[in-house]
Amino acid sequence: xxxxxxxxxxxxxxxxxxxxxxxxxxxxxxxxxxxxxxxxxxxxxxxxxxxxxxxxxxxxxxxxxxxxxxxxxxxxxxxxxxxxxxxxxxxxxxxxxxxxxxxxxxxxxxxxxxxxxxxxxx
Amino acid sequence: xxxxxxxxxxxxxxxxxxxxxxxxxxxxxxxxxxxxxxxxxxxxxxxxxxxxxxxxxxxxxxxxxxxxxxxxxxxxxxxxxxxxxxxxxxxxxxxxxxxxxxxxxxxxxxxxxxxxxxxxxxxxxxxxxxxxxxxxxxxxxx
Numbered sequence: 001x002x003x004x005x006x007x008x009x010x011x012x013x014x015x016x017x018x019x020x021x022x023x024x025x026x027x028x029x030x031x032x033x034x035x036x037x038x039x040x041x042x043x044x045x046x047x048x049x050x051x052x053x054x055x056x057x058x059x060x061x062x063x064x065x066x067x068x069x070x071x072x073x074x075x076x077x078x079x080x081x082x083x084x085x086x087x088x089x090x091x092x093x094x095x096x097x098x099x100x101x102x103x104x105x106x107x108x109x110x111x112x113x114x115x116x117x118x119x120x121x122x
Numbered sequence: 123x124x125x126x127x128x129x130x131x132x133x134x135x136x137x138x139x140x141x142x143x144x145x146x147x148x149x150x151x152x153x154x155x156x157x158x159x160x161x162x163x164x165x166x167x168x169x170x171x172x173x174x175x176x177x178x179x180x181x182x183x184x185x186x187x188x189x190x191x192x193x194x195x196x197x198x199x200x201x202x203x204x205x206x207x208x209x210x211x212x213x214x215x216x217x218x219x220x221x222x223x224x225x226x227x228x229x230x231x232x233x234x235x236x237x238x239x240x241x242x243x244x245x246x247x248x249x250x251x252x253x254x255x256x257x258x259x260x261x262x263x264x
Contacts, residue, residue: 021196022204026258030201034132039197046196086209093205100255101205104247111244112209118237119215 003073006065007081013062014082015089017055019096024051026097079120086113129201133253136198137207141214143191145221150184202253209248216241 028049031042046052069078090109093099101109157180161171175181198207216238222228230238 018208019204022199025196025200026256028200030258031197034197039193042197042200043193046200052196086212089208090205093203093208097204098256099203099205100252102251105205105209105251108244108247108249108251109205109209111240111247112212113244115237115240115242115244116212116215118240119219119234121237122231122234 003069006069006072007078010062010065010069010082011085011088013058013065015085015092017058017062018089019092020051020055020058022093022097024049024055027051076121080117083113083116083120086116129253133198133202133206134249136194136202137210137213139194140191140198140207140211141217143187143194144211145214145218147184147187147191150180150187154178154180154184201258203255206248206251206253210245212241213245216245 025046028042028046032038066078066082086109090101090106094101154175157178158171158174161167195207195211219230219234219238223230
């Protein structure tokens with residue numbers, strides 16, 4: 001039970017955090033050019049976006065959940081289980097960020113999720 | 123059409139930067155932590171581990187690469203879909219297995235090879251879709 005709880009925090013924390021950062025980055029807008037000065041200005045604008053700072057603690061929370069899980073369960077169980085975040089993240093991208101997830105993208109995401117689980121399981 | 127092509131190329135470049143930085147960073151952290159040795163979970167053990175990690179050069183190289191990962195991730199998310207970049211980044215797991223076989227001559231289980239193939243097919247499928255399906259704030263507005 002506590003493993004499932006920690007896993008839920010791990011997955012929702014990382015996907016929630018990344019969705020918040022994505023939202024912040026979309027609001028920031030893309031850098032004018034990929035040159036050092038333009039990138040620095042772009043990052044300066046990004047860190048002044050509130051959504052960015054909403055995402056960071058969620059990702060930190062997810063990282064702590066990962067550390068705690070690793071102290072209970074073997075890594076070959078924890079990482080494959082956390083591969084579910086590919087599917088959860090895609091659901092979030094569709095319903096929260098409003099991205100269009102085509103059937104081809106869904107199939108790709110499910111294959112990646114299964115593949116990561118198999119690779120991490122060893 | 124030209125801008126669509128440009129979008130694809132710069133997304134590809136940033137995803138590659140993400141994957142290389144994440145893998146290099148993890149490798150350096152792992153190497154640095156093995157130089158430090160197992161951490162004792164006591165107040166003095168943790169304090170000593172903290173002292174050793176902040177004075178370890180390899181750890182700082184790892185932190186440098188992981189910072190590079192975060193910055194390239196943020197940059198690519200400013201124009202590309204989260205549901206495009208996130209699965210594409212999983213290519214790193216496949217790459218790591220290939221590197222382990224080629225350079226470290228590690229033996230890889232059939233199950234892991236199946237996983238590598240699934241990741242590669244999945245990333246190719248996602249890679250074919252449009253990198254951006256939502257509106258992005260224009261540079262002029264910022």
